[in-house]
Amino acid sequence: MIRILACGKVRDSWLRSGIEEYARRIRPYEKLEIEEVADEKAPETNSDAENRQVIAAEGERLLKKIRPQDYVILLDLAGKPLDSVGLAEYLDDLKTHGRSQIDFVIGGSLGVSPDLIRRADFRWKLSDNTFPHQLCRLLVLEQIYRACRIQSHEPYHK
Amino acid sequence: MIRILACGKVRDSWLRSGIEEYARRIRPYEKLEIEEVADEKAPETNSDAENRQVIAAEGERLLKKIRPQDYVILLDLAGKPLDSVGLAEYLDDLKTHGRSQIDFVIGGSLGVSPDLIRRADFRWKLSDNTFPHQLCRLLVLEQIYRACRIQSHEPYHK
Numbered sequence: 001m002i003r004i005l006a007c008g009k010v011r012d013s014w015l016r017s018g019i020e021e022y023a024r025r026i027r028p029y030e031k032l033e034i035e036e037v038a039d040e041k042a043p044e045t046n047s048d049a050e051n052r053q054v055i056a057a058e059g060e061r062l063l064k065k066i067r068p069q070d071y072v073i074l075l076d077l078a079g080k081p082l083d084s085v086g087l088a089e090y091l092d093d094l095k096t097h098g099r100s101q102i103d104f105v106i107g108g109s110l111g112v113s114p115d116l117i118r119r120a121d122f123r124w125k126l127s128d129n130t131f132p133h134q135l136c137r138l139l140v141l142e143q144i145y146r147a148c149r150i151q152s153h154e155p156y157h158k
Numbered sequence: 159m160i161r162i163l164a165c166g167k168v169r170d171s172w173l174r175s176g177i178e179e180y181a182r183r184i185r186p187y188e189k190l191e192i193e194e195v196a197d198e199k200a201p202e203t204n205s206d207a208e209n210r211q212v213i214a215a216e217g218e219r220l221l222k223k224i225r226p227q228d229y230v231i232l233l234d235l236a237g238k239p240l241d242s243v244g245l246a247e248y249l250d251d252l253k254t255h256g257r258s259q260i261d262f263v264i265g266g267s268l269g270v271s272p273d274l275i276r277r278a279d280f281r282w283k284l285s286d287n288t289f290p291h292q293l294c295r296l297l298v299l300e301q302i303y304r305a306c307r308i309q310s311h312e313p314y315h316k
Contacts (some may be wrong), residue, residue, distance in 0.1 A: 021172065044313045065265035081286035127285040128239035129301055139297075143287055155202045 001031040001101050002144060005065050006038030007058050007108035010134045015047035034137075037061035039108050051110050059113025062105055062139035071099040072121045075106045075136055079123030087143055088150035090122075104144070106136050159189040160302060163223050165216050165266035166197030168292050171196050180299035187306035192295075195219035197266050209268050210280035217271025220263055230255040230279045233264045233294055237281030245301055248280075262302070264294050 010016045019034070019106065026032050041052040066072060071094055082090060094102060105116065109132075117123065126139060150154040167173045177192070184190045196219065198212040224230060229252055236279060240248060263274060267290075275281065284297055307314040 012176070012179065014172045014179065017172035018170070018176065021170065061171070083286040084288045126287060128241040129245070129284060129297075130242045130304070131297070131300060135300065139287075139289070142289060142293065146288070 001033065002026075002100065002139060003033045003035060003070075003102050003103045004106065004137060005035050005037070006106040006137050007037055007062070007133065009036060010137065012134070015134060015138060018138050019141060022138065022145050026141065026145050026148060029152065030144070032144075033051065035065060036137055037065065042108070042110055043118035049133075050113060054108065055110050055113045056115070057079050058108040058110075059116045061119065062107070063113075063115055063119060066103055066105070067101070069101060071102045072119055073102060073104050074112060074116055074123050075104065075126060075140065076120070076123040077125055077128075077130060079125040081125050083147050084143060085150060088147035091144075091147050092151055104140050106133055109133055160184075161191045161193060161228075161259065161261045162264065162295060162298060163193050163195070163220050163261050164264040164295050165195055165220070165291065167194060168295065170292070173292060175295060176296050177299060180296065180303050184299065184303045185308060187310065188302070193223060195223065200266070200268055212266065213268050213271045214273075216266040216268075220232055220265070221271075221273055221277060224261055224263070224277060225259070227259060228261045230277055231260060231262050232270060232274055232278035232281050233262065233284060233298065234270055234275065234278070234281040235283055235286075235288060237283040238261070238303045239283050240280075242301060242304050243308060246305035247302075249302075249305050250309055260296055262298050263299065 005079070010019060023034060024030055037058065042051060042054045042055050091102065107113070107116065126136065131139065146156055175275065181190055181192060198215050200209060200212045204212070242253060249260065263273065265271070285292065289297065304314055
């Protein structure tokens with residue numbers, strides 16, 4: 001079972017539709033849950049210390065959702081890249097080794113907390129470019145769908 | 159002026175909305191055009207030779223739109239990464255050096271032609287992960303918008 005753990009509601013309706021579309025495509029291949037925790041307000045006037053509090057509070061909410069047996073893939077700009085075939089093989093390997101619950105965790109608008117980084121089993125850098133965290137949900141789902149197709153030896157249009 | 163040169167019409171309506179949304183956000187900062195050339199049918203039953211013909215035909219249509227004075231940034235999985243601040247500085251530099259027209263060129267579903275690669279002034283690897291070429295349009299626009307905000311010293315939510 002794959003779970004997406006993320007912060008806050010997706011505001012843009014087109015993005016919600018895209019996320020739903022990829023979730024719908026994944027479900028014939030894989031049990032999928034998308035779980036949201038509340039996000040914190042992070043006004044531009046925040047001090048660095050206040051921003052750290054935002055990151056810590058959001059991180060704690062995400063951590064509470066993670067069970068000890070979960071395998072945690074954390075989206076992290078400071079992580080390692082993993083190409084699409086690599087991700088497919090990685091997910092396949094995890095299943096082979098009996099890891100039945102995989103959490104893809106996406107931090108809030110200010111990034112990921114040190115506690116989340118410590119809990120992560122793998123830190124995945126999706127791109128050198130920063131993308132909005134809500135758009136990352138779509139990108140991660142697209143990559144999971146692509147991995148499902150690769151695992152099933154089915155064609156996938158680029 | 160920034161131009162997006164891409165193959166084929168965007169099929170998903172949510173993706174069209176997302177692309178329009180980012181185009182709308184960019185336009186107060188930068189003149190923007192999105193130009194599409196026709197894509198070729200590329201059935202799974204195609205031979206490698208037929209696929210090369212598809213890539214060549216789409217590549218030629220894109221090349222015809224490019225003028226000699228254009229600066230061409232080609233989206234290419236075999237290119238180099240450029241992070242968001244790097245892209246902002248790069249675009250700024252190009253303007254300083256009088257390059258007034260920048261084309262972001264996105265190939266079709268099978269990739270980019272050797273002729274396009276030869277014409278490219280910079281080959282940009284957006285991610286180690288493969289994304290659908292139509293979704294790349296959204297990602298490139300998001301990065302251009304982000305670059306505009308960075309250049310204007312305006313905050314940008316992640």
